[in-house]
Amino acid sequence: MAETPQGQGQETLSNLLQESRSFPPPADLAADANVQADAYDAASADRLRFWEDQARRLQWEQPWSNVLDWNPPFAEWFTGGKLNAAVNCVDRHVDAGRGERVAFHWEGEPGDTRTITYADLKDMVCQAANALTELGVGKGDRVAIYMPMIPETVVAMLACARIGAVHMVVFGGFSVDALGTRLDDSEAKLVVTSDGGYRRGKPSSLKPAVDEAVRDRPAVENVLVVRRTGQDVEWNEGRDVWWHDIVDRQPTEHAAEAHDSEHPLYIMYTSGTTAKPKGILHTTGGYLTQVSYTHWAVFDLKPETDVFWTAADIGWVTGHSYIVYGPLSNGATSVMYEGTPDTPHKGRFWEIVQKYGVTIAYMAPTAIRTFMKWGEEYPAQFDLSSLRVLGSVGEPINPEAYMWYRTHIGGGRTPIVDTWWQTETGAIMVTPMPGITHGKPGAAMQPIPGVDADVVDESGESVPRGQGGFIVIREPWPSMLRGIWGDPERYKKTYWSRFDGLYFPGDGAKRDEDGDLWLLGRVDDVMLVSGHNISTTEVESALVAHANVAEAAVTGASDPVTGQAIVAFVILRSEAGEGGAGLVKELREHVAAHLGPIAKPRQILVVPELPKTRSGKIMRRLLKDVAENRELGDVSTLTDAQSIQTLQEAFQESG
Ligand code: 6R9
Numbered sequence: 001m002a003e004t005p006q007g008q009g010q011e012t013l014s015n016l017l018q019e020s021r022s023f024p025p026p027a028d029l030a031a032d033a034n035v036q037a038d039a040y041d042a043a044s045a046d047r048l049r050f051w052e053d054q055a056r057r058l059q060w061e062q063p064w065s066n067v068l069d070w071n072p073p074f075a076e077w078f079t080g081g082k083l084n085a086a087v088n089c090v091d092r093h094v095d096a097g098r099g100e101r102v103a104f105h106w107e108g109e110p111g112d113t114r115t116i117t118y119a120d121l122k123d124m125v126c127q128a129a130n131a132l133t134e135l136g137v138g139k140g141d142r143v144a145i146y147m148p149m150i151p152e153t154v155v156a157m158l159a160c161a162r163i164g165a166v167h168m169v170v171f172g173g174f175s176v177d178a179l180g181t182r183l184d185d186s187e188a189k190l191v192v193t194s195d196g197g198y199r200r201g202k203p204s205s206l207k208p209a210v211d212e213a214v215r216d217r218p219a220v221e222n223v224l225v226v227r228r229t230g231q232d233v234e235w236n237e238g239r240d241v242w243w244h245d246i247v248d249r250q251p252t253e254h255a256a257e258a259h260d261s262e263h264p265l266y267i268m269y270t271s272g273t274t275a276k277p278k279g280i281l282h283t284t285g286g287y288l289t290q291v292s293y294t295h296w297a298v299f300d301l302k303p304e305t306d307v308f309w310t311a312a313d314i315g316w317v318t319g320h321s322y323i324v325y326g327p328l329s330n331g332a333t334s335v336m337y338e339g340t341p342d343t344p345h346k347g348r349f350w351e352i353v354q355k356y357g358v359t360i361a362y363m364a365p366t367a368i369r370t371f372m373k374w375g376e377e378y379p380a381q382f383d384l385s386s387l388r389v390l391g392s393v394g395e396p397i398n399p400e401a402y403m404w405y406r407t408h409i410g411g412g413r414t415p416i417v418d419t420w421w422q423t424e425t426g427a428i429m430v431t432p433m434p435g436i437t438h439g440k441p442g443a444a445m446q447p448i449p450g451v452d453a454d455v456v457d458e459s460g461e462s463v464p465r466g467q468g469g470f471i472v473i474r475e476p477w478p479s480m481l482r483g484i485w486g487d488p489e490r491y492k493k494t495y496w497s498r499f500d501g502l503y504f505p506g507d508g509a510k511r512d513e514d515g516d517l518w519l520l521g522r523v524d525d526v527m528l529v530s531g532h533n534i535s536t537t538e539v540e541s542a543l544v545a546h547a548n549v550a551e552a553a554v555t556g557a558s559d560p561v562t563g564q565a566i567v568a569f570v571i572l573r574s575e576a577g578e579g580g581a582g583l584v585k586e587l588r589e590h591v592a593a594h595l596g597p598i599a600k601p602r603q604i605l606v607v608p609e610l611p612k613t614r615s616g617k618i619m620r621r622l623l624k625d626v627a628e629n630r631e632l633g634d635v636s637t638l639t640d641a642q643s644i645q646t647l648q649e650a651f652q653e654s655g
Helices: 027-031 038-045 047-055 085-098 118-134 151-163 176-186 207-215 285-298 317-329 348-356 365-374 399-409 488-496 536-544 581-595 620-627 641-654
Strands: 066-071 074-079 102-107 113-117 142-146 166-169 190-194 196-199 202-205 222-226 240-242 264-270 278-283 307-310 333-337 360-363 389-393 416-419 453-456 467-473 507-511 517-522 527-529 532-534 549-559 563-572 603-606
Touching (some): 038 047, 047 285, 085 118, 102 151, 102 348, 142 151, 142 176, 151 166, 151 190, 151 317, 176 264, 285 317, 389 399, 453 507, 527 563, 532 536, 536 563, 536 581
Parallel strands (some): 102 333, 166 264, 307 333, 307 360, 389 416
Antiparallel strands (some): 066 074, 102 113, 196 202, 467 507
16 A cells, blocks of 8 residues: 555546446336435435444444534544444344344365354354453454454354454464554454465464464563364464464353444555555444445345355455445355365366355455456356355456456356445445446446546646546545544645645546546556656556466566556466467557557566565565566565566566
8 A cells, every 4th residue: 555645646637548348227227225325316416324224234332413523634433422333243233133144154275164044143243252252352352363264263253343452453464564454553462373274285283373463562461373284383372373272162141231322343555665564544333334234235135135246355354344344234144264275176166156046145256356367167057046146356457358357257147247346435335326326447446436536637637538536535534544644744644735625545546537536556557758747557457358368467577768667477377378479579560550669678588476465465665676677575474485586587587
């Protein structure tokens, strides 16, 4: 995430990519869709009233007295109201007689499974809440959760929410350093972890990283350890506690206190490129309102019949909002999968869709491009006819990846919702609605009802149709971040200083001739080539549109002639072979033909892998380091630190 987002380029983005394909919603879905056009009318007529209506989806123990208190840039929603997030996600459904409904079909990577109903989940959450209390965790305390994708991760989060403790989930697999800085900043007193989890067919360990991180951090009083793999762990007597020892013996009853609407629910750290990571704070009532609404609206959720699957990690905000709080607050049935998509075979995701009859699937473009690279023969082996809505999140989806997803996963029938949002926004902000919006490959289309997003130029003026600029949010929204943990000044400076009175997320965007929005990536990634601002996204999408390319990452490297020059790294589709000079030349011409000669890359390097964060975002700043022959910056949030070194060597060899 950008430190201080600023439009480094002095003019607005060039608008290079053309797209004329458009898909209307399927008639049956449209006829019965949760969201119809009147939702937009209602929200624009009275935005606060609209959100108040959405807040009524939840169970409040005490009604709010005020919908919004807005002291820019600090917002409070539903003040005076009291509710409990865990009760809303669990007890409420059991009390309404839906205890036997499955909350999670959990699938372990080795093939072991667990079916967890809402009644089961309620017992587990109550027991865990009692255990946390026994360990001395109280309201307002911070609890770090460093776990694999297992049900206890969800249980630990909800147990915190239940007692009013603030959870702080760290991706299992982040380095000891990354975990340590987050423990320091949040001053967590408990770490919940496990011996390990399964990834790529092997048990991987988690506990040793916690041991190392906690060694010099006396603020952490206990480490609560779930046994998942059964591997040996070192044990620190007096500090470490087995989950099965303390949780399993607790009563399955727990009286939940109602918390203030603005009571902190969780902190989630966004990586921060060079500086200290930012602890993004979310609170209870507004956050739950918007995740609940968007999960129902954007995915057209029918809780009685749908099987929903967010194929992402809980350590990413996408997992918080659309594995845990959205689906559970709506009483939905979800799939949760522990492992990697190619274990034990490259059709594992599609096998899971077939096995559980998944109707709605939500994943990142990086996953889709990986499946493109592997080839369509893998999904073709499975029955995917249960799918009715597909979603994308995390990066701009390249038009070709969109087409592949729609064709080979969605059978040419399913609408695709390209959902733009951030850790900071808490919930989906810009997206098509599957029952009413025509889908355009690559476009996130329109702000949801109740969100006032716009595209502005350098001086903060709305741009006309057909122009690029910066996306901003004009009015506060319920699930917005409430600040950066412990640093209100940084909150103001990072998000509210670029444009007076507007929230600036740090992304470039354009408004097309129809008035629809296209998100073009981080403005820090925008390249300035011979005086033109060109978005990395557009060049990447042009490359991916070539039949031999599965994935592309583009960066600007300093150049004596053009200021910056475009350097591209591409991964080929498996059927394309090795590449070679002929292909590279062809790709350069292909980009020029698509976007114009100004966007022709100076260099294109064919590589086996790209540096990515755990949520699948390409780390372009590292590619820039490579392309400018610099020492690499912070790599602590990278999935695979080796891949960037291999790439660096390849680049140096290429001269
Ligand atoms: C949910 C999430 C946020 C950044 C955001 C933007 C990029 C996410 C996108 C998208 C284009 C989409 N992003 N979704 N760009 N189209 N549909 O990803 O949160 O990890 O905080 O990242 O991701 O650049 O600013 P987070």
